Amino acid sequence: MNSVVQYIEGYLSSNQTPGAAGNLFWVFVYIMLVFGGLSVAVIAMNWLERKILAHMQVRLGPMRVGPHGLLQPIADALKLLLKEDIIPAEADSVIFWSAPFIVVLAAFTTFVVVPFGPTHAITDMNIGILFMLGVSSLSVLGIVMAGWASNSHYPLIGALRSSAQMVSYEVAMGMAVVTVVLMTSLNASGTGTLSMIGIVQAQLAQGEWFIFKFFPLGLIAFFIFAVAMVAETNRAPFDLAEAESELTAGFHTEYSGFRWSLFFLAEYSAMIAVSSIAVTLWLGGWLRPFPNWLSNPTWDLVFSLVPGATFLFLAGMCFYSTARMPKHPYFRIQTIGLGGFGAVLVLIALILFVPGVRTRVQDVFWFAAKVSAFMYLYIWYRGTFPRYRFDQLMKMGWKVLLPMGLGVLILTAGVALVQQNLWHQ
């Protein structure tokens, strides 16, 4: 028993990722944590998207299941699991059956290298960002398989559209990513890195997020990536693959029940994955704001209190809504539920205030906060923009983003060369 505690303590004091340390037990724990957290994030995202979109559209959104519809995603999940799983008679059943799993697998596997903190990653790979782009590009295969196996015109067109779209935007995305990789090489040794953790550490060492590097070059590269990542995940305004007004539902038209929910899960996981890439590459990953400038112990303390304070604020909102609930017996359970949810949030906040937890977890908090900003953007786009047409989408990818990416890459290389030469003199 004592040795177990020592084992855990030994890990907690180490400063390596479990993968790099070769510690299989902790790798397993981390995989469970990441995928559990991811599932919770997808569920929360489902609720938030419906709520935020509803409020943008002057309506309330889900209000029935649980207080303010908080339990709606669970009800949805139950409904999907209990639905009949239909495989069309003429479908290629093996491929039809396996396509959703490939999509989900591709979306989940990318999280192996996402750094939630300097030690909070399942593993750190030498080819981290390459691995992420490669594995996320495998989801195209799942989509093509789903569209083809359904043996129906709409899914086929949806699959062709989405695969063409994803393959095209990967090119522009790659250009933006290479720009960042080039920026990481601005150190004394002159070699860059593809490792996700290495990229964040390079930002820390250079004292600025890469979005501000060589202003406006970093910003343009970020913009290219931010556009390409929306296209890459097939979300509005680039949601042609599942344009409901044209192709009913695109490649998953023929899917129902559990398999459909897997596509849903994969879509949201992929959104979180690409947002994680954007955060890691341009927005300093797990770094708190101003890690170099405001670096005395007082500021360290202040910033490490922010996560707990955020949860306290959310809890306060919960209690405020509880107080505003109608005083009617019909709403009693909902009021109690909302109050209970607030209490849970307070509990989390209190745990986050414990000094040992505080310092370990605040990295994850900053990372999650940055990612959620992107998630909000996704919802905002969806509420605001009409849909692009396919040729316009392609034109944008190949004629606007790609030349822009090439230009930024060349300019960055030039500026970096000049700076590097100055360095060595």
Next chain:
Amino acid sequence: MAPVATPFFFYLLSGIMLIGGILVITRKNPVHSALALIISLLAQAGLYLMLYAPFVAGVQIILYAGGIMVLFLFVIMLVSIDRSMRERQFNSQWIVGLIAALALGGLFIAVYLKGNGLLPERALPALEADNTQRVATMLYGQYMFAFEIASLLLLVAIIGAVVMAKKKI
């Protein structure tokens, strides 16, 4: 990180790879063949990782599995495969072809049996850490010219493919 259970993973991955290869050449439906090929390619990427070539593995996944095979699937879906699936799958000279291939296999076996001692076993260093940087240095240093020619080749291939596949230019 030290490699774990190397023989197990080697046999697993090469088994998947070879089974995938067999499926590629025996399936009736080209889509099934393509998917088997993708599985085979992914297993091969795993083998590259075991050989401490992470960059090649990454390129294999992005380019082969994510790029070339999507192109294949695209074309298979564009051309109608129903008719060819109902027809004879192997050509009339298949026996001759098989014999020729097996003769080549015999040649391989002979070579490997004969030359087994040529490759003495050595203690190999684990070199994953800066593999990508080294590959980059070589690619843009020593092999600069070849790299440029490769890019030219790709350009020609793009133009050629467009010229051939497009009805009206």
Next chain:
Amino acid sequence: MLHITTLHYLVVGAGLFLLGVIGVLTRRNVVIVLMSIELILNAVNLNLVAFSRYWQGMPVRMGGGATALHGQIFSIFVITDAAAEAAVGLGILIAFFRNKETVNIDEVHLLKW
């Protein structure tokens, strides 16, 4: 056999190569023939990377050492060529299909149409 040597990789590569050759020589469907060519290229790649690994263990005076990554570089070039080959091959296939309405390779016996 507990230790995996270079020879193991070479044998696996040869097996894959053979499968590719059998596919090219026996199948009628152009798409599958093209895929078999990909198999052959991949078998070559596996050998190249395995030899690259082998050379990393050789002494530096013989051209080995940690920087002996020529095999990996070559495999990258082979992948590039495979991409070019696939693009052109599939382009030809589409043109062929449009004119002949078939994907059978033994019906390609004219040099013009």
Next chain:
Amino acid sequence: MTDRNTLSHLDLETPEKPFLDANELIINMGPQHPATHGVLRVILRLDGEKVLGLECVIGYLHRGVEKIGEHRTYTMFNPYVDRMDYVAAVSNGLGYCETVERLLNVEAPPRAQHVRVILTELNRIASHQLWLGTHALDIGAITPLFYTFRDREEILKIFEKYCGARLTTHAFRIGGLQYETYNGFEKEVTNFLNFFRPKIDEYEELLTTNRIWVERTRGIGKISAEDCIALGVTGPVLRASGVKWDLRKAQPYANYKNFDFDIPIGQNGDTYDRYLVRMAEMRQSVRIIEQAVAALPEGPIMAKVPKVMKPAPGEVYHSIEAPKGELGYFIVSDGSTQPYRVRVRPPSFVNLQALDLMCRGQLVADVIAVIGTLDIVLGEVDR
């Protein structure tokens, strides 16, 4: 005149040569499809995503309205016409009542005429709102739908208060109105106008300068004025092609000649212009209602019509400017209590004929946009 070839019918009878083209694809869009506004079935022949031609298959909502008219008395047939263009039921009723009034040689009193104009124009706004919401939804902007439906609710409330129904109103009677306006009708309508004016700006803010919206609509589904006239296309579609033709000005009915309003026209005849024309029409409708409410006269609401209507034998064709275009009624009387023949010229049906011409050479996504911009209601197409 238009070139015959551009209008030549799509030949679907002769079977396609199999595998002639690796890219050619026939897609059946509808009748159950989220973007065909009901039960329209469109057979698309595609080259990849490009439309080579299309054919509409209609009749899924056919209820034989014209035939029913021959077996009902003039009064009994009145509620049936509401079921044709159910989003602009008031206009349908106005057209029918006015046609029968012409057959009977009676004229509705001025107050009735004014109320008719107010309700018809309110209905025009409601119809355009529904068009805007669904059209934007088709193009992928999901938010305008909720905005327009929120505001359309206010109009429906006024209808409900006036005649008890929200959608199929049956607001008018032959010879005038059945109901006097309720207390505070003028005030509520004025309130609505004040509420609605900034809302049009809100819609326009979401869409008019939205880059994606402009890219999706400008130059899409172009149709020239000549083609419009050759095909008999009317309404906002015709006006967006630059023809200043509005029956409210050209052949004033009700008492539209007393009101001052403009006819908005476009130049390019594309989807974007049709959007702008309809937005401007909403503003003009607000202007008309404003004047009508201000000048609402006192007086009777019903002209003297016989209890049993037996119009003298004869025939009348009368048409009005419905929100979707020229809505015409051709009624033949044989002197009995029932019409000998009722023929309706529905704008949606005629406008739908332009779909093939407008979609040729465009992409699948544009077919959706063009169906949306034609603003068809299948109840009216199939009758």
